Amino acid sequence: MNEITVGIGGAAGDGLDKTGDTLAKTAARLGLHVCAYNSYQSVIRGGHIWLRVRLGEQPLHSHGDHLNALIALNQDSIERHAPEIEAGGLLLYNADRLRLDLGLREQVRSVPLPVAELTRTLGRVQPIMQNTVALGALFSLIGLEFDVAAGVLADTFRHKGQGVVDQNVGLLRAGYGYVREKFAPIGPRWNFTRTRRPFITGNEAFAIGAVAAGCKFYSAYPMTPASSILHWMAAHGERCGIVVKQCEDELAVANMAIGAGYAGVRAMCATSGGGFALMTEAVGMAGMIEAPVVIIEVQRGGPSTGIPTKTEQGDLNQVLGASQGDFPRIIIAPGDTADCFRTVVESFNLAEKYQLPVIVISDLLLSEHPQTIEPDDLSARVPIDRGQLVTEWNGDNGPFKRYAFTPSGISPRALPGTANAEHVAPTDEHDEEGILISDVFANQAVRRKIAEKRMKKLDLALQELPAPRLLGPADAEATLVGWGSTRGVIAEAIQRLAAAGLRANQLHFKYLLPFHAREAAEILARCRRTIAIENNSTGQFARYLRGETGHAVSEKILKYDGEPFEPRLIAEQVKAILEGRPRRLDVTEAEAREIAYHYLRTRLSEELRPGRLERLSGDGQGEPLWLVEIINRDSGHKQGELRIGAETGSARSWRPNA
Template identity: 45%
Template sequence: DISEYPSLIKGGHNNLQVRVEDREIFSQVKGVNILIALNKETILLHKGELVNGAGIIYDSSEVIEPKEINDNIRLYPIPFNNIIKEIGVQGIMKNNVALGASIALIDYDFGIVGEVIKDNFKRKGDKIIDENTRAAKAGYDYIKNNFKNDFEYKLEKTGKPGRMVLTGNDAICMGAINAGCKFYAAYPMTPASSILHFMAAQERRFNIVVKHTEDEISAINMAIGAGFTGVRAMTGTSGGGFCLMTEGYGLAGMLEVPVVIILSMRPGPSTGLPTWSEQGDLKFALNASQGDFPRPVLVPGDIEESFYLTQVAFNIAEKYQTPVIVLSDKNLAENHKSTDKFDPKKVTIDRGSYADPADLAASLDTTFFKRYKYTENGISPRTIPGMKKGIYTASSDEHDEEGSISEDIDVRIKMMQKRARKMDTLAKELKQPELVGSQDTDANADADITIIAAGSTKGPIKEAMILLEKEGIKVNFLQIVYLNPFPSEKVAEVLGSAKKTAVVENNFSGQLADIIKEKTGKDVDKRVLKYDGRPFYPEEIFTAIKEVVTHG
């Protein structure tokens, strides 16, 4: 589904689009088959999205003039208020009357609705479950008893195994918990807020410390403190909150402390469009805080990747002793998608290099532990508080191998090089992006165009590729998962061999295209951009790519 709501405490126009197919789907599409309108404003705002033969379920007290609706649209007026009074339930439950009506319209089994209502309201008790169920059944019966069963669009059971329905934030939390995260600190900021809600709901079950801090500065510093003690720690925010975190982000880089940061993007600048979506923080994530230090940035493109890449982020953070950013956006973070059950054993936990307590205890060395020892791969053995003979100084200033503050020229050069080597080592270990054809088939050797993208644009791109294939246009897709270290060689290879190339991204300037040019020295042929706060629709990508292929 895809939800849209204004930045208001209460009121405003809210809408939720749900798409169902008998195949795996990857994004929302244009075109509405059933419009459930709880007020006339909804009809006026969305009537242009209705397809031929679509139906509108609406309150019969609203007057709809024939000129307001196309002739090929079917109207299903329902007396919501009368039904609510007749069955003796609260007025707020008329949305479930509409839900039941929509299920009847598509001729689906009402039993599943009752199960969903029971599951959603089980904490509120049997009375609330009963009232909501009766409201939905009343709407269902009204359609069945008052309209012919000839609506064009039906829904049938497929008989396929059940799937999970999750948001990207749900998947991130599940990935963090599976990775062994034991500390989460955050200040609520849309669209990352639901991570805090999820983790707080699970803290006792999984023995996690969850802190709702007074601000984002406290959040990241608490997470750094937890990481310093050897606990897998995470924080989450959006662009404005990450602005406050940047000093702490640099501190983690200097202290070489592992911490995972979920940066869930929304449109800026400043508070921008708080409840809408954009990919405008790519460069911010790559360059936040001052100076040079390892800044791994991972960009999941769907629900599954949100689960698995969050675990990879924890491994990178600990193995390479550095803060790691997982870059998401509102479209991925808050919208639901069905998915198969995750494999909890797919990503093996890697806690990185720790000093051996037995070796430390047996050591005759009475000096401080060389926590920042110069090593070939840049990764130094690590100790945590309480390890005998593992003491060292942890300073935000430049320091020597024992952590003591130093302004020595040679020390500075060696330390900068040591930290940088970690990224070189990481780059060699990461999986290179894979060039694929439509529906994840092998890449087309003679593709007309190659699309490059990162993040949640993956879904609508995959849908657009299906549409393009039907038009005889062969398309390859290269998804960038690791924004840093950037897969420069692979991207340069693809740019050099493709007939035409296009980058699809949700921002004004084409930040990913800029990064590609910076890292490879090559520019793409077309930047397909959208920056109105809404995610791409496949139809928009289809039109843009077809234009590039046809007319250049």
């Protein structure tokens, strides 16, 4: 398959987002599929940002792990990423500011751009505009059409006036023309279909899904990585007829949304793990008063404040256990960007049909990474099911029983404003009419029946929700088990394993509560070896799966360094498991380098950087060591040695040159 991965590295403020967006939109308008991921590398000075944009003719299910072209916007990016460029690839950089003083892999070409010379006639050029010159050069070399890119820039800068548009297109042309004369292109012979696909993040898909489903109330408190839903909603609320309320805290967020849901509008809120912790009591309230609400929990690295700009799947235990007591809730983990749209639409219907809170659990990777999806993945015409909504009630039939005991457990719901159906929705335990049985008139029999009524709703919901299916060869050597955002990357790892002659299949879970325990157990019983793959450190889903099915997975592949899985890592680990090789938690060479960067940045000087690394068997410090040569960034001269524990990761000693 024709595909290319472009990396763009630079400091915060270097304009990476816009550069990446121009690249992605250009490719998308040509009909290519695009998947991007922005990892904020805080280990290097200046809040380094590392954006990868993968382009291909076939649908992409992850950002992959290749690097074919690098646009380096600062020296760090060259240091760190240039050695990763694969054979046949390119390194583009501004030769006026940056230098290449390290070796590249074979068949990797360096493309230094004389930006000042190229832009001399283009007016006052801001530093950030060097990116557009580099983009022009890139497009020429990888075979993306100039006119389409110029069209994207025109759309991006139109609001700033024709002058700005002309200048940017000029910068693009300068880069495009310069390399055309000097360098042979590396680009594949693309087949551009020119199918226009939306380039969208999971959070944007959640927001658009809410609009399609008729959401009228959205409340939020700013919290990464959920905030972009708030930003989209705030920018579009008026046009879409949605009240968007930024609240004083997540307690208010959840309680307001539940109040709005009780009053009869489709209401949603979103947060991350810390905010959800504050919402938990309200989640139980929605279960108890049987009010519909959709809550999106976008996980980030925990615990506590954790790593706010990094991804993790560490909040499963929290959403499963949120709030005191037993009450019905539905938990859904969408598996990709298009699924975010479908999941929100479905969640609103489930919330109203079963009159309960629906928690959609996402993560930073799924919510923030942009990718192309198919045009018909987003539709204005979606099914809307409001459940048993009573619009009038004849008082001659007696008092309205808001919590009527029914075979399904679902009771008719009347909204305030409906005549003759007045009732109180209480968080205290209550009878069919909502009259309290909590204190003075506690009643065991009524309590038992209403507790059963509430929970029974999940039995019906389970029948409606699709059961998990095993994808891939039934006789596989390993079954890779995952949930939520890892669906695509696991599927891609399975393809890599197949290419290497290893047969694996996939069992992926979207509907987490209620849980298809019987169906899952039947599938798992037939698997030869099961491997849980989770972006957390304890295997929260594997434990849940064991509780629900009695099946203990054979092995776990866990990642909790803040970065998402990539196909190669999964494939390598699965291979190691199948071959019976031990998997160790020792500090790798790349990790030792990162620890060294951190040490230099915080304790020494940014004029220094790690050079050569050597692993020592130990020198009396109780563990093997990484000996890291520390060199001067400019001169390359050795300044000293840093020793890092190869097991503990401790920065054990710094010995400057005498």
